[in-house]
Amino acid sequence: MRAIAIDDFGAPPALHDLPVPQPVAGEVLVRVQASSVNGFDLSVAKGYLKDAMEHRFPVVLGKDFAGTVEATGPGVETLQVGDAVFGVVMKPELGDGAFGEYVTAPAAFIAKVPAGLEVARAGALGLAGTAALDAVDAIAPNSGETVLVSGATGGVGAFAVQLLRARGIDVIATASSDExxxxxxxxxxxxxxxxxxxLAAVVTAIRPDGPDAALHLAGDGAALATLCAPGGRVASTLGLSPDSVADAEVQIIPVMAAPTTETLDRLAAAVLDGTLAVPIARTYALADVPQAFADFAGGTLGKLAVTVD
Ligand SMILES: NC(=O)c1ccc[n+]([C@@H]2O[C@H](COP(=O)([O-])OP(=O)(O)OC[C@H]3O[C@@H](n4cnc5c(N)ncnc54)[C@H](OP(=O)(O)O)[C@@H]3O)[C@@H](O)[C@H]2O)c1
Known part of the structure; x- marks a missing residue:
């Protein structure tokens, strides 16, 4: 099969011809139709996870996928061959990835694509959507509160702004151009x-007591924490730790996205009920993933999608 992979730490991602992977217990084999770029993919490509995860080279890149179940491994009862699905490749090691014609992934991190959710959008929803939903859940905002979203223009931020609005939250978003x-x-x-x-002066002018909570998806997390009102909450997808912030009156909540079937179902339901759009800025063919990486590194407006045909 065709896949975008790296042969070593920091090696350039390139199109490879690789064997189709086989699902082990708890996994399914998916014929991939759509995917999208996440910051994690660029980190793997650059070799940043060398000491954090086992790498089984060639490492196929890509976390998000949408497509059709081709085969099921032992013990999988929730999915069947032919199901339209989307999800995230969540494994303890790196090796299988979504930027290929086929991927194996645990069924626990896969959901069915409901009628009405386009496969291209399902393929751009998994990881960033989950990070946004988990971050919003972490701060548990009440209707009428104000939340500052730092990194609002990225994939996670674009989902988070919408999820907050759906809960009746006043959102202050960061952005760096008129567009x-x-x-x-x-x-x-x-x-x-x-x-x-x-940032501090403008946020304080908008909300003199400070926002009730903040999402740290980019920028200086400690500075965001000091901006929040007493009793505020900061959810961070960037590893901001409670120890790094002296202000004991603000709660820091690290977020590790957990794209379980239940969470993916919630995201799909939000798309279907019209509260969540999947903003795709540009779509790339599989062979053009290296160009998508370069564009992602240059700044994003929502998601960069990948089609596999
Ligand atoms: N912990 C987890 O499980 C998890 C899961 C998913 C993602 N993440 C992480 O969460 C972060 C966001 O992910 P993403 O996919 O949304 O990334 P992204 O698409 O690259 O978005 C980041 C956004 O932040 C903006 N930005 C850059 N510097 C900023 C600053 N100083 N203040 C405010 N905004 C700034 C960028 O806008 P410009 O275009 O203006 O530069 C960009 O739109 C990434 O670091 C990613 O690795 C973590």
Whole structure:
């Protein structure tokens, strides 16, 4: 099968011809139709996870996928051959990935694609959608509260802004250009702050007591924490630890996205009920994933999608 893989730590991602993987117990084999780029993929490609995870080279890149179940491994009872599915490749080691014609992945991190959810959008929903939903759940915002989203223009941020709006939250979003400001306002942000300027001054002018909570998806997490009102919560997808913030009145909650079937079902339901759009800025063919990586590194407006045909 064709797949985008790396042969060594930091080696350039390139199109490979590899054997089709076989599902082990608890896994299914999926014929991939759609995927998308996440920051994790670039980190793996650069070799940043060398000491964090076992690498089985050639390592196929890609976390998100949507496609059709081709085979099921022993013990899988929730999915059947022919099911339209989407999910995230969650394994303790790196080796199988979604940027290929086929991928094996645990059924526990896969959901069925409901009628009405386009496969291209399902393929861009899994990891960033889960990170956004888990981060929003972590701060447990109440209707009428104000939440600052730092990194609102990225994939996770674009989902988070919408999920917050659906819960009746006033969103202050970061953006660094007129185009990006229009993008986050369209998603539901009531106020927008250019993070290249004096973020603290502008946020304080909008909300003198500080926002009730913040999502740390980019930028300086400790600075976000000091901006929050007493009793505030900061959810961080960037590993901000409670120890790194002196202000004991603000709760820091590290978020590790857990794209379980239940969470993926919640995301799909939000798309179907119209509260969550999957904003795809651009779509790339499988062979053009290296170009997608370069574009992702240059700044994003929502998701960069990949089609596999
Ligand atoms: N812990 C987990 O399980 C988990 C899961 C998914 C993602 N993540 C992490 O969460 C982060 C967000 O993911 P993503 O996929 O949304 O990444 P992304 O698409 O690259 O988005 C990051 C966004 O942050 C903006 N930004 C850059 N510097 C900023 C600053 N100083 N202040 C405010 N915004 C800034 C960028 O906007 P510009 O275009 O203006 O540069 C970009 O739109 C990444 O670091 C990713 O690795 C973690």
């Amino acid at each position: 990006k400001e229009a993008f986050v306002r369209d998603l539901g942000a009531g106020n927008v702050v250019d993070y290249r300027g004096d």
